Amino acid sequence: MGVKLGILGLGTVGTGTVQLLLDNLGRHPLLQEIEIYRVGVRSLSKPRTVELPEGVITTDLESIVTDPAIDIVVEVLGGLEPARSLILKAIRSGKHVVTANKAVIARYGDEIFTLAEQAGVCVMLEAAVGGGIPVIQPLKQSLSVNRIHTVIGIVNGTTNYILTKMQTEGSSFEDVLADAQKLGYAEADPTTDVDGLDAADKIAILASIASGCRVDLSDVYCEGIRQVSKTDITYAEKLGFVIKLLAIAKKITPSLSSPLSVRVHPTLVPKEHPLASIYGVNNAILVEGEPIGQVMFFGPGAGAGATASAVSSDILNIVAALKTEKAINEEILKQELENKPTSKIALHNQLLTARHQEDCQIAPITELVTQFYARFLTKDQPGVIGKLGTCFGTHGVSLELVVQTGFQGQLAEIVVVTHDVREGDFRKALTEISTLEAIDSIPSLLRVL
Ligand SMILES: NC(=O)c1ccc[n+]([C@@H]2O[C@H](COP(=O)([O-])OP(=O)(O)OC[C@H]3O[C@@H](n4cnc5c(N)ncnc54)[C@H](OP(=O)(O)O)[C@@H]3O)[C@@H](O)[C@H]2O)c1
Numbered sequence: 389m390g391v392k393l394g395i396l397g398l399g400t401v402g403t404g405t406v407q408l409l410l411d412n413l414g415r416h417p418l419l420q421e422i423e424i425y426r427v428g429v430r431s432l433s434k435p436r437t438v439e440l441p442e443g444v445i446t447t448d449l450e451s452i453v454t455d456p457a458i459d460i461v462v463e464v465l466g467g468l469e470p471a472r473s474l475i476l477k478a479i480r481s482g483k484h485v486v487t488a489n490k491a492v493i494a495r496y497g498d499e500i501f502t503l504a505e506q507a508g509v510c511v512m513l514e515a516a517v518g519g520g521i522p523v524i525q526p527l528k529q530s531l532s533v534n535r536i537h538t539v540i541g542i543v544n545g546t547t548n549y550i551l552t553k554m555q556t557e558g559s560s561f562e563d564v565l566a567d568a569q570k571l572g573y574a575e576a577d578p579t580t581d582v583d584g585l586d587a588a589d590k591i592a593i594l595a596s597i598a599s600g601c602r603v604d605l606s607d608v609y610c611e612g613i614r615q616v617s618k619t620d621i622t623y624a625e626k627l628g629f630v631i632k633l634l635a636i637a638k639k640i641t642p643s644l645s646s647p648l649s650v651r652v653h654p655t656l657v658p659k660e661h662p663l664a665s666i667y668g669v670n671n672a673i674l675v676e677g678e679p680i681g682q683v684m685f686f687g688p689g690a691g692a693g694a695t696a697s698a699v700s701s702d703i704l705n706i707v708a709a710l711k712t713e714k715a716i717n718e719e720i721l722k723q724e725l726e727n728k729p730t731s732k733i734a735l736h737n738q739l740l741t742a743r744h745q746e747d748c749q750i751a752p753i754t755e756l757v758t759q760f761y762a763r764f765l766t767k768d769q770p771g772v773i774g775k776l777g778t779c780f781g782t783h784g785v786s787l788e789l790v791v792q793t794g795f796q797g798q799l800a801e802i803v804v805v806t807h808d809v810r811e812g813d814f815r816k817a818l819t820e821i822s823t824l825e826a827i828d829s830i831p832s833l834l835r836v837l
């Protein structure tokens with residue numbers, strides 16, 4: 389039996405996937421049953437690093453998603469359109485879909501999974517989060533009997549690379565970003581990565597899969613890393629932390645019906661925490677559930693080979709299911725020929741499809757309870773620390789640590805770390821503090837893991 393693929397896109401991920409599928413010896417034998425039937429691209433004249441038979445590559449993407457011969461459509465175009473419309477059209481045409489497109493799934497997952505459920509097809513997305521790291525399928529299958537209460541990820545390689553360089557070389561955000569762009573690690577327009585938007589897409593997806601309910605992207609609180617300074621990295625280091633851009637989905641109370649807090653922000657991570665030692669472009673996702681405890685997934689979050697591994701394993705899961713379906717239907721056909729009453733079955737493996745149908749209850753950021761790190765620039769006069777302490781105390785904010793080690797010009801620099809506090813209370817205290825005559829500015833405000 390040959391399973392026919394229509395691949396949309398032959399860029400980094402598409403090329404890596406085609407290479408892996410063509411070079412299939414020594415891998416799972418089911419790969420040998422896959423035929424790369426059509427590949428859709430934008431430009432026919434662009435040089436390609438993979439060789440495909442004449443006529444396989446086309447610019448007519450619509451004809452791929454509606455071709456009756458094709459079993460699985462692999463969407464590795466990127467961007468919102470035409471990716472979304474092609475995915476929907478493929479599903480309407482009864483195709484199973486594999487995608488690496490976190491932007492489309494985070495925004496239109498609702499529409500896509502509802503339609504897939506109606507059509508009885510699978511939409512698989514392992515490469516969309518954590519690139520090559522298996523995390524979507526483990527959450528859907530191996531961990532699905534657990535009550536997952538926390539998912540914390542370093543899910544954006546670009547920002548982890550920038551923060552790592554700032555930490556190890558003492559460079560500024562702007563200098564490291566410029567270097568990363570020269571080396572091709574960061575995009576010419578770095579907004580999606582450095583402002584946390586890519587990580588927000590990814591945690592919306594992880595939160596939905598881990599919790600079994602749908603998370604709307606607009607409910608994900610998001611701060612990027614532009615405001616993280618060399619000064620804060622140095623203070624964090626002295627206090628026993630590293631700064632990481634974390635994507636977090638966490639129940640705010642232990643109860644089963646607790647709302648979820650879903651957020652992306654730079655965070656002070658204690659040096660001994662497993663996520664503190666994830667350096668460079670690597671990704672890691674820590675999952676906590678009952679009864680399993682903590683599990684951490686680590687590896688390459690991007691790159692041709694890594695994403696090809698994820699995309700191809702999604703394809704393989706569908707091929708295996710199709711093969712079972714075909715064997716059963718052949719048996720049914722045999723019985724029909726023997727005049728026994730039968731009906732054909734369609735593939736509906738609940739561990740491959742999405743189970744989230746209801747919307748999640750999301751806690752507003754003001755309800756978050758966390759520790760904070762804040763840095764103040766103040767006039768160098770007696771009683772300033774006392775006034776800060778009084779304002780915090782009035783709003784029920786208890787301080788774990790207050791340090792004044794340096795000056796910036798004429799201004800004293802004071803750093804505080806709070807105990808756990810409700811974010812809404814902390815913000816009220818800061819509003820009052822910012823009106824104090826002795827306070828020049830509050831250059832940094834970071835949460836502590
Ligand atoms: N790169 C990674 O490491 C990585 C990791 C995880 C997830 N992803 C996701 O994987 C997806 C693909 O990323 P990529 O890095 O492989 O992108 P890419 O290198 O830019 O490749 C995009 C491919 O899609 C084709 N394409 C784009 N728009 C098209 C259109 N309107 N009509 C026809 N063809 C079109 C391009 O055709 P031409 O070749 O003719 O230009 C190209 O082959 C994205 O959703 C991305 O977020 C990527």
Ligand SMILES: N[C@@H](CCO)C(=O)O
Nearest residue numbers: 543544545546689690
């Ligand atoms: N821009 C992403 C690529 C993989 O999604 C990153 O930096 O991690």
Ligand code: NA
Nearest residue numbers: 514517519521
């Ligand atoms: Na993955």
